[in-house]
Amino acid sequence: MSAPLDLRGDVVKLLHALIDVESVSGNETQIADLVEQSLQPFGQLTVLRDGNVVVARTELGRSERVVIAGHLDTVPIAGNLPSWTTHDSAGKEIIWGRGACDMKGGVAVQLSAAAALVHPRRDVTWVFYDNEEVEEFRNGLGRIAREHPEYLEASFAVLCEPTNARIEGGCQGTMLLTVELTGVAAHSARAWMGHNAIHDAGPVLQRLSSHQSQQIEVDGLIYREGLNAVRISGGIVGNVIPDRCVIDVNYRFAPDKSPAEAKDYVRQVLDGYPVRILDVAAGARPGLDQPAAAEFLRAVGGQATAKLGWTDVARFSAMGIPAVNFGPGDPTKAHADDEFCPADDVVACRDALIRWLSGPSG
């Protein structure tokens, strides 16, 4: 067991310490132990442990409660542990290493703010969960939502995934579908005796390529959709006319559409082709018209934008809780081997959360 983390000290040192505890999905016990034991000394928090999920709650009897959540796991390491530091051309400190961006920066923000907020004006539920980077059914937040939904009760939620320290509202839905083209195999020296399924993929790809994706405003934010072939495969050997070609298509849809509406839309775009929906995950509306959200926006400053990738905010949305993404680091560096996080982002996010939740109680 490592020494407990110093949650009252430098939040950037805290980030280094968190990165250096390897916690690839499925191997979160050590970091969950550390988070649990580091939070226990703080009298304002009731700390619960369930598997490798740690929940720390203030129980101040406030009229409102918010959830602030982040995942403890990372994608596999890629020669990028332990963490290290560089400085950019402006002399700004940059922290490198697996999880720096996705999302131990956010976890450091949560832990530092949880320790600092002794008298928040709203009750806060801090959630640290496992298995976000792997199959849906293993997701720790999903498990808690099913087994202990009372842990997550709140009027508003913040997910500390990387957003460059800006508020990104809601998230787009995502769908995976497949177009399977069927032909007739034949020896390629007698092609006219068969029917080439790969050739039939041409018009499907042309239709996807020429499709103009929509830009849709929801609760004041603009969501930019996308409809793309993401995989294609067909054919077996060089002397056979292929009798099968499969195109996997990903559709990212704005949160004004339900999964059913998104399916209808795709079937209309690909009318005439054999579309099969493999998987669909609902989006989440940004809910920036909620009072807690509006106050959060004011505390953070700047302009909220739409979250385009799917995130676990959709789990809160499904429970009727409006949710936003807000965390340090550039989301395009998530999962990258050269993943990093600017120290300034970590400090800015921690300070914004404290600013929002401090002051006169609600």
Added chain:
Amino acid sequence: MSAPLDLRGDVVKLLHALIDVESVSGNETQIADLVEQSLQPFGQLTVLRDGNVVVARTELGRSERVVIAGHLDTVPIAGNLPSWTTHDSAGKEIIWGRGACDMKGGVAVQLSAAAALVHPRRDVTWVFYDNEEVEEFRNGLGRIAREHPEYLEASFAVLCEPTNARIEGGCQGTMLLTVELTGVAAHSARAWMGHNAIHDAGPVLQRLSSHQSQQIEVDGLIYREGLNAVRISGGIVGNVIPDRCVIDVNYRFAPDKSPAEAKDYVRQVLDGYPVRILDVAAGARPGLDQPAAAEFLRAVGGQATAKLGWTDVARFSAMGIPAVNFGPGDPTKAHADDEFCPADDVVACRDALIRWLSGPSG
């Protein structure tokens, strides 16, 4: 060691015996031993052995020599050994089992005719070789052509691959090329930051699909070309805009074109796309204007047609020896799990070879 084959007996029984000696490529020693020992008693033949190639030659001092060749190996068995017999609706005998069609039917024809032709009017070189069904560099006929070209010296060659007992002249060339499309990867929620390589495959496939393949007359036979995508692959995971898509294309070209001309043709059809030639094998002109070929045509009767698939006749053509395909069985059943050969085809082919090579010596 099995008992020698009865080459003077029923050619259909001989075919059964040959099928029942499993000889998947790389495992031809037993069948090569059997062929060698079964030919040795025939005084008209000088039998040579080189690896698993058996060569049996008449040395009658004729002014002309022909080669009649066939391979001993088969593709892997598929629950289709030992051989069995059925009768079709017309009461005709059908022999089933791995190699029945490709090409132990042809080997039975060769062995039966070699035993019967004591005084052929042309000298005959009977060639039985290994590893035809596998990688080019292992091909037994290719090895003999490189190491002992004198074994193959002749003015005309017959390859006993299945042709439904009709003469199929020459063969088409075959080329494998690849079109590799390159894009820029991006998260599929921000597709406009990348460039979709799979979408770029659409116009390539459309061009292949709309291409009108040529029909070309060579030495009186019509060759029907073909240009087909045979494999496609692109993309890795469902949330990334694919940065690579590879289309493998097979071009079957008439033997009026050299490999260099065939390359030029393909580059012209796919002008504007990044074409890379992976492999090309020259075709073979049918050479039916040669005297030996003309006599062979008369002896067999019927109409010669163009061979569309690539066969080892091209090896003879490369040595300046015109060559035709002629053997029992339906070529479209080669490699099929329900491979079979009509008994009548085996008898007809054996009788045609004997008719052609008997009589007044040349």
